[in-house]
Amino acid sequence: MPEARRTLSPAGARRGREWFALCLLLSVPLIAQSLRPVPRVGADAIEYYSQVRSLALDHDLRLDNEYTHFNILNRGDKVHPTATGYRRTVFSVGTALLWLPFFYLGHATAWLTGQPLDGYSPAHIRSVMLGSLSFGLLGLFLLHRVLRRSFDAAISLLTVALVLCATSLFYYVVYEPIMSHAASFFLGAVILLVAGDGRDELPVVRAACLGLLIGLASVLRSQNGILLLLPAVLLLPMLRRRPSAALTRGCLLLVCFAVATVPQMLAWKALFGTHVLAYPPQGADYVQLGHPRLLETLFSSRHGLLYWTPVLWAGFLGLLGLARKRPLASAALLLPLVAMTYVNSCIADWWGGGSFSNRRFDSILPMLAVGLAFAITWVRALIARRPMVAVTGIALAFIAWNALLMQQYTRNWVPPDGIVTFEQLAGNSARLVREEVGTPLAWPANWIFALRTGLSPGHWDRMVGPYLFYRQNNLGGVIEIGTADPDADRGPLAEGWSLPRPCGEAAYCRAIAGRARLLVALDVPQTLDVAVRAVGSGTLSMAINGTDVAQWPLTAQLADWRVRVPADRFRRELNEVTLTIAPTDTCLIDRLVFQRVK
Numbered sequence: 001m002p003e004a005r006r007t008l009s010p011a012g013a014r015r016g017r018e019w020f021a022l023c024l025l026l027s028v029p030l031i032a033q034s035l036r037p038v039p040r041v042g043a044d045a046i047e048y049y050s051q052v053r054s055l056a057l058d059h060d061l062r063l064d065n066e067y068t069h070f071n072i073l074n075r076g077d078k079v080h081p082t083a084t085g086y087r088r089t090v091f092s093v094g095t096a097l098l099w100l101p102f103f104y105l106g107h108a109t110a111w112l113t114g115q116p117l118d119g120y121s122p123a124h125i126r127s128v129m130l131g132s133l134s135f136g137l138l139g140l141f142l143l144h145r146v147l148r149r150s151f152d153a154a155i156s157l158l159t160v161a162l163v164l165c166a167t168s169l170f171y172y173v174v175y176e177p178i179m180s181h182a183a184s185f186f187l188g189a190v191i192l193l194v195a196g197d198g199r200d201e202l203p204v205v206r207a208a209c210l211g212l213l214i215g216l217a218s219v220l221r222s223q224n225g226i227l228l229l230l231p232a233v234l235l236l237p238m239l240r241r242r243p244s245a246a247l248t249r250g251c252l253l254l255v256c257f258a259v260a261t262v263p264q265m266l267a268w269k270a271l272f273g274t275h276v277l278a279y280p281p282q283g284a285d286y287v288q289l290g291h292p293r294l295l296e297t298l299f300s301s302r303h304g305l306l307y308w309t310p311v312l313w314a315g316f317l318g319l320l321g322l323a324r325k326r327p328l329a330s331a332a333l334l335l336p337l338v339a340m341t342y343v344n345s346c347i348a349d350w351w352g353g354g355s356f357s358n359r360r361f362d363s364i365l366p367m368l369a370v371g372l373a374f375a376i377t378w379v380r381a382l383i384a385r386r387p388m389v390a391v392t393g394i395a396l397a398f399i400a401w402n403a404l405l406m407q408q409y410t411r412n413w414v415p416p417d418g419i420v421t422f423e424q425l426a427g428n429s430a431r432l433v434r435e436e437v438g439t440p441l442a443w444p445a446n447w448i449f450a451l452r453t454g455l456s457p458g459h460w461d462r463m464v465g466p467y468l469f470y471r472q473n474n475l476g477g478v479i480e481i482g483t484a485d486p487d488a489d490r491g492p493l494a495e496g497w498s499l500p501r502p503c504g505e506a507a508y509c510r511a512i513a514g515r516a517r518l519l520v521a522l523d524v525p526q527t528l529d530v531a532v533r534a535v536g537s538g539t540l541s542m543a544i545n546g547t548d549v550a551q552w553p554l555t556a557q558l559a560d561w562r563v564r565v566p567a568d569r570f571r572r573e574l575n576e577v578t579l580t581i582a583p584t585d586t587c588l589i590d591r592l593v594f595q596r597v598k
Helices: 002-007 010-035 044-058 064-069 094-113 122-148 153-165 169-175 181-195 204-220 222-234 236-241 243-260 262-272 294-299 312-325 327-346 359-385 388-410 422-437 445-453 457-463
Strands: 478-480 497-502 508-512 515-522 528-537 539-544 547-553 559-565 573-580 586-596
Touching: 010 122, 010 153, 010 169, 044 064, 044 094, 044 122, 094 122, 094 181, 094 204, 094 262, 122 153, 122 169, 122 181, 122 359, 153 169, 153 359, 169 181, 169 359, 181 204, 181 222, 181 359, 204 222, 204 243, 204 262, 222 236, 222 243, 222 327, 222 359, 236 243, 243 262, 294 327, 294 445, 312 327, 312 359, 327 359, 359 388, 388 422, 422 457, 445 457, 457 515, 508 515, 515 586, 528 539, 528 547, 539 559, 547 559, 573 586
Parallel strands: none
Antiparallel strands: 478 586, 497 508, 508 586, 515 573, 528 559, 528 586, 539 547, 539 573
16 A cells, blocks of 8 residues: 555546545535435425326326325316326426436335335335436536536535535435436536537537437426527537538537437327427416516525525626636527526516525536636635735625624614624624615615615515515415514515504504505506505595505595506506605505406
């Protein structure tokens, strides 16, 4: 053994340490998943798992028995068979195909350990979890290979660690692996590895492989077809020099892409009776390309990508910085990234349902990793040239913390002579920052919101995201103004509202002093019946988006005052509702109710 150490070159020793560090990093999610109990299969995971079980054991996509087992057969979207007699699923079949070897491994394990062979045993579920974990770890390994083409070992390892531990990836390989996201990330890394670094022409074999890989990725998640833009950009220089060769490779790429999507077309044929759908299986209005919600998708507290995963700021900015040194490589990554961001912002539930961060960006995490590595390289070089930059940054953080504590002390938010917990100090500091300059995680979207509405940037976090009626977890058309808890989230309320106070039997209200506003969101303008439950004296006026719509004489008893507001008074997304009384009048408001006109 001493002989081996003496003959090992310094470069070999460095590579050994690098691979050891990478393996140590990749062992973290492996250990974390192995220590977790087998989860209950629920939500979207039911349909993903039902597909792999049906393909493996029933050799079809008739999901009646799986839906019966998971008790969703009578759910509204499942109760009626499709035109072909199958039960509906809106999820792509690609993830189930990739899981098949792992499911059969689980089946063998169940047989050896005496567990049920019905496809629902812990061994089956654990093996599918292992499949997603394997794809996630292999994707990280390949991402490291991609990064080492352009960056040194330390930068590459740190970037891989951030992608694993500072994005949604760790959650979807450990906590919720029975989903498509780990496999989609894996294919994104493979595509990036095969595409090369843009320094050479795209040969025929690589073009064919990219077509197959991107086609397979789109069979996992349909929006991954956008990744075709990556090889399209790489073919542009060849198009100028050798147009016929570029067109040949482009056609080959598209043919291979189409071949790889055949499994999904066969699945659609079985489920819906057609190989190609005119619109997504979720419905014709699921993707609204003319109605993007870019600021919400990136900065909303409702799973906004950069709000939940701020490290990706460095990925976006790093790719812009890379454009100065390697414009072709930067364009090949930025174009699909921008297109994916736009399409994701046009999806009906742009927040991704019950998503950790915005999970729909899984396949472009490897591209953002390249930008992240470049940003880290730039910061390291800046600190090497000007080390006081880092020292000054740390000093400013201490100064800001002390300034926030002084504000809390002068406002009597903490006891002047007593103990205070860290969560109180941190929470109060966060509240101060949000109220004064808006949540930093939502910059600059909350500043734009403030300019548009005249409200403080701090209102953005709770006003943008919830809808009156739209999709899951909407408000049901009811805005509760009164609440017994004075510290409760004020939701859509803007300025002009008092603290809650009793206003009748089992009711709480908020008073308005002259004028009060609230903002409510609609997906599409529509005619609504609006009811205000209020008590007071004088006349209460209501305006929608600056147009008067009603006046009511208030009474000494709580009463509901109603008005029908036509669709042309409303607009998409946020609508301003203004309630006004004369300075000499009084008004307490319990709730507002919005009802669709049938």
